[in-house]
Amino acid sequence: MQRLLAFGALIILFVGFSIASPYFLTFDNVIGILLATAVNGILALGVTFVIISGGIDLSVGTVLTVSAVMTGVFITNNHWPIWLGMLGGILTGGLAGFVNGVVIAKMKIPPFIATLGMLNVTKGLALVISGLKPIYFNDTPIFRSLAMDSIIGQVIPKLDIPNAVLVLFMAAIIANLILSKTVFGRYNFAIGSNEEATRLSGVNVDAWKIGVYTLCGLFAGLAGVVIAARLNSAQPALGAGYELDAIAATVIGGTSLSGGEGSIVGTVIGAFIISTLTNGLRILSVPQELQLVVTGCIVVLAVYADILRRRRK
Amino acid sequence: MSEPLVLMEGIVKSFSGVHALNQCRFELQPGEIHALVGENGAGKSTMMKILSGVYSKDAGKIYFKGKEVEIPNPRAAQHLGISIIHQELNLMNHLTIAQNIFIGREPRTAKIILNDDEINRKTAELFKSMHLALDPRTKVADLTVAKQQMVEIAKSLSFNSEVLIMDEPTAALTESEIDELFNIIRQLRAKGVGIVHISHRLEELKQISDRVTVMRDGQYIDTVKTSETSIDKIISMMVGRTIYETSPELPENPSQEVVLEVKNLQQGSLLKDISFSLKKGEILGFAGLMGAGRTEVARAIFGADPYDAGEFYVKGKRVQIHSPQQAVQHGIGYLSEDRKRCGLTVGMDVKDNIVLASLKKFLNAIGWVNMAQTTLTAQKYAQSLNIKTPSLDQKVKFLSGGNQQKVVIGKWLVADTEILIFDEPTRGIDVGAKSEIYKLLNDLTRQGKSIIMISSELPEVLRMSHRVVVMCEGRITGILNAGDATQESIMKLATQRGGIISTNLIPEAGRA
Numbered sequence: 001m002q003r004l005l006a007f008g009a010l011i012i013l014f015v016g017f018s019i020a021s022p023y024f025l026t027f028d029n030v031i032g033i034l035l036a037t038a039v040n041g042i043l044a045l046g047v048t049f050v051i052i053s054g055g056i057d058l059s060v061g062t063v064l065t066v067s068a069v070m071t072g073v074f075i076t077n078n079h080w081p082i083w084l085g086m087l088g089g090i091l092t093g094g095l096a097g098f099v100n101g102v103v104i105a106k107m108k109i110p111p112f113i114a115t116l117g118m119l120n121v122t123k124g125l126a127l128v129i130s131g132l133k134p135i136y137f138n139d140t141p142i143f144r145s146l147a148m149d150s151i152i153g154q155v156i157p158k159l160d161i162p163n164a165v166l167v168l169f170m171a172a173i174i175a176n177l178i179l180s181k182t183v184f185g186r187y188n189f190a191i192g193s194n195e196e197a198t199r200l201s202g203v204n205v206d207a208w209k210i211g212v213y214t215l216c217g218l219f220a221g222l223a224g225v226v227i228a229a230r231l232n233s234a235q236p237a238l239g240a241g242y243e244l245d246a247i248a249a250t251v252i253g254g255t256s257l258s259g260g261e262g263s264i265v266g267t268v269i270g271a272f273i274i275s276t277l278t279n280g281l282r283i284l285s286v287p288q289e290l291q292l293v294v295t296g297c298i299v300v301l302a303v304y305a306d307i308l309r310r311r312r313k
Numbered sequence: 314m315s316e317p318l319v320l321m322e323g324i325v326k327s328f329s330g331v332h333a334l335n336q337c338r339f340e341l342q343p344g345e346i347h348a349l350v351g352e353n354g355a356g357k358s359t360m361m362k363i364l365s366g367v368y369s370k371d372a373g374k375i376y377f378k379g380k381e382v383e384i385p386n387p388r389a390a391q392h393l394g395i396s397i398i399h400q401e402l403n404l405m406n407h408l409t410i411a412q413n414i415f416i417g418r419e420p421r422t423a424k425i426i427l428n429d430d431e432i433n434r435k436t437a438e439l440f441k442s443m444h445l446a447l448d449p450r451t452k453v454a455d456l457t458v459a460k461q462q463m464v465e466i467a468k469s470l471s472f473n474s475e476v477l478i479m480d481e482p483t484a485a486l487t488e489s490e491i492d493e494l495f496n497i498i499r500q501l502r503a504k505g506v507g508i509v510h511i512s513h514r515l516e517e518l519k520q521i522s523d524r525v526t527v528m529r530d531g532q533y534i535d536t537v538k539t540s541e542t543s544i545d546k547i548i549s550m551m552v553g554r555t556i557y558e559t560s561p562e563l564p565e566n567p568s569q570e571v572v573l574e575v576k577n578l579q580q581g582s583l584l585k586d587i588s589f590s591l592k593k594g595e596i597l598g599f600a601g602l603m604g605a606g607r608t609e610v611a612r613a614i615f616g617a618d619p620y621d622a623g624e625f626y627v628k629g630k631r632v633q634i635h636s637p638q639q640a641v642q643h644g645i646g647y648l649s650e651d652r653k654r655c656g657l658t659v660g661m662d663v664k665d666n667i668v669l670a671s672l673k674k675f676l677n678a679i680g681w682v683n684m685a686q687t688t689l690t691a692q693k694y695a696q697s698l699n700i701k702t703p704s705l706d707q708k709v710k711f712l713s714g715g716n717q718q719k720v721v722i723g724k725w726l727v728a729d730t731e732i733l734i735f736d737e738p739t740r741g742i743d744v745g746a747k748s749e750i751y752k753l754l755n756d757l758t759r760q761g762k763s764i765i766m767i768s769s770e771l772p773e774v775l776r777m778s779h780r781v782v783v784m785c786e787g788r789i790t791g792i793l794n795a796g797d798a799t800q801e802s803i804m805k806l807a808t809q810r811g812g813i814i815s816t817n818l819i820p821e822a823g824r825a
Contacts, residue, residue, distance in 0.1 A: 182425045186408075190416055193405035200403050202388055202417040260407035 005305060006253055006269045017280035024283050033279045038164040039227045041271035043246035045175040046219030048267045051250055053212045054192040054259025055111035058243050059100060059118035060220040065126040065239030067093040067224030072135030072234035075143060082143050090221035096122055097217015101210030123240060130236035137232050147229035164226050171222060176264040188212055192259030249274050252302040316379050318343045318507040319476055324373035326359055333359045337533045339526055341507040346498060348522035349511045351551055355528040357511050361478045365397035366390035396469030397478040402461050404453045411436040411449035414468045439467050443497055459490035466497060478509040483517060495521050513602045515544050515808040527551055552771060552800040568593050572763045573732050575614060578623030583609045585787045591765060594758045598778030599767040601807045606787040607767045608650060611734045615647040616640040646725035650736035657709050657721060664691040664705040666720050670728040694723040715746025734765045739773060751777060771800045785809050
């Protein structure tokens with residue numbers, strides 16, 4: 001229901017902006033929207049898992065940063081093979097997520113506080129490790145082309161959708177399979193729905209929770225690698241605030257902040273709504289400050305729509 | 314008799330030094346429905362939580378099929394074939410029926426991939442054997458409470474349980490749903506399952522149980538055959554206590570002036586056609602079992618919860634009460650059963666709590682709170698109520714339960730409300746403080762205040778009330794004068810289920 005609503009909203013946005021500006025529905029601009037969605041979308045996938053389990057992860061934005069920086073360290077500074085450097089970046093995110101999970105599940109620190117702590121830790125680490133300077137991937141031009149070239153464009157000429165977008169869709173498909181077809185996904189819903197009942201059913205809730213945050217960290221790590229490749233550099237100050245966009249995308253997509261409900265498809269749509277909105281407003285020359293105001297209102301309205309729907313039920 | 318399925322002997326359990334169970338005994342035969350009854354706090358649930366591994370016992374022995382066993386956790390109980398269905402249903406609302414039943418032991422491919430077709434099929438088979446018409450793919454949130462209960466039963470059956478413990482399974486069910494439940498229980502009995510049925514509804518015992526075990530104040534009283542025992546006998550076994558048998562000290566009779574009249578109060582399925590009146594200087598006791606709807610009545614009168622229909626008259630004048638603010642304006646105060654959550658701001662000091670509900674009275678011309686005056690007022694009430702506190706600046710959370718209660722009372726006295734609703738005024742308060750609270754209530758009525766007192770302790774109701782309203786399942790089943798009220802008569806009314814007074818005879822609620 002919320003998913004239909006969100007999808008409808010996305011269509012309306014597209015149609016509306018297309019009418020309002022001739023520059024909106026051009027190939028280059030749509031590619032721009034897709035590319036802008038890629039990073040936030042991947043982040044939001046992980047956040048979706050966490051929110052369905054009844055938790056929250058505020059650290060994904062800066063975990064993304066530290067993962068990007070580590071990728072730079074591995075590839076540029078340590079001259080690792082590119083694939084290994086990318087894997088290292090993703091695992092860096094996973095490690096941060098694992099720590100989040102342990103702190104939350106074992107030390108019983110509320111997710112809000114635990115991940116707020118991780119936000120600051122990773123923010124600081126990114127700056128320390130990088131020495132406050134961006135790390136460029138100029139020695140390894142292949143790294144950038146991995147994200148910005150287009151496999152699709154080679155198969156279907158002229159359809160030059162960058163690989164980064166492809167990564168988002170592949171990650172979304174995997175996330176969707178995990179969420180709907182595996183034990184992991186099932187327990188994730190169960191924990192978010194009624195943690196105590198899940199525990200009493202003999203499920204090792206703590207272990208699965210650690211798993212959820214680790215998975216979220218892995219997605220943040222992947223997003224970090226993608227953004228580093230896209231920008232051909234690891235920017236130590238980029239990423240703070242991204243977590244809020246990811247949470248917003250998840251919530252707009254119909255995932256309930258109280259847990260137990262949510263979907264990957266909804267989150268992807270939610271991520272597209274946010275980037276379409278930002279892009280469209282920019283094309284209409286709305287100042288950036290006002291764009292923030294509009295996005296903020298949209299998030300609140302989306303949650304309000306969700307509350308209204310629940311109340312009617 | 315054959316060898317018992319379960320035998321519990323000499324069970325002792327205390328919580329922070331207080332005996333919850335003392336040398337308790339319970340025995341269950343295979344193919345038997347065994348009712349476990351007693352007043353609130355008699356120890357029924359504690360006993361069964363020990364059997365199902367939720368609590369560990371301090372002493373005593375448990376035999377399962379003749380062998381002594383230890384049941385340290387719920388898993389161990391499940392392993393033995395002992396299942397418990399808690400009062401609070403333990404289901405995951407967002408999952409389907411089948412997903413709930415097989416949670417934690419889903420059939421999997423390659424260790425991680427779920428096979429929902431298989432659990433749907435298995436669940437369908439299970440339902441077929443129970444003669445239940447439910448779609449395993451339905452989300453639990455979309456089921457009625459009764460159907461959810463069936464899902465819990467199906468879940469425990471899927472473990473091949475030999476012992477099924479049900480803690481107040483019928484508390485939230487309608488008449489026909491109860492019939493449905495009982496049919497299932499009887500089928501299980503026929504298959505040799507031993508069933509423990511904890512219930513407050515004594516009429517049910519005759520309908521469903523083979524034997525009854527009565528508990529009182531953490532003690533085992535007796536086990537009797539249901540067919541050979543009258544309900545009156547069971548009631549007297551339940552209440553026959555001696556601890557509080559002090560002679561009731563009733564204050565003089567109140568005047569005949571009615572200060573509050575409630576007519577045809579209706580609230581969904583929780584309150585049905587509630588009508589009563591409160592006289593000036595009267596203590597009107599509200600008795601009933603947990604969940605009878607007494608607190609709901611109080612909260613509706615106080616405007617804390619919305620209601621569907623009903624009229625309120627204060628001193629003969631029709632008034633509208635839709636918020637606590639309006640209630641206070643009409644001179645009604647409510648002292649919640651949950652002091653810490655609803656009655657006090659425990660992080661604030663005594664003085665601030667006392668004046669909180671009437672801060673407006675202490676504002677000076679430019680809207681500042683007149684501190685000197687609040688202190689004076691707080692001092693006055695702290696003294697007259699005999700609140701034991703090192704100073705008025707003491708945070709309320711450091712006071713004892715009894716003194717906290719006095720602070721709440723003080724708060725409503727400052728607000729100068731004529732009608733005070735006390736919800737469980739002595740819950741969690743020791744005996745000495747209790748009698749002080751009683752004295753205070755009597756003093757208040759002498760000053761012309763009128764009191765509604767909700768209490769689950771029958772001796773307290775009997776001792777304090779001029780009249781007693783008895784509720785059962787959201788209805789008033791009787792209003793007794795102090796002279797006619799006994800523990801037995803109240804208990805009887807409190808367990809009078811819908812079947813006795815046909816609901817058709819009760820007139821429809823008046824239009825608001």
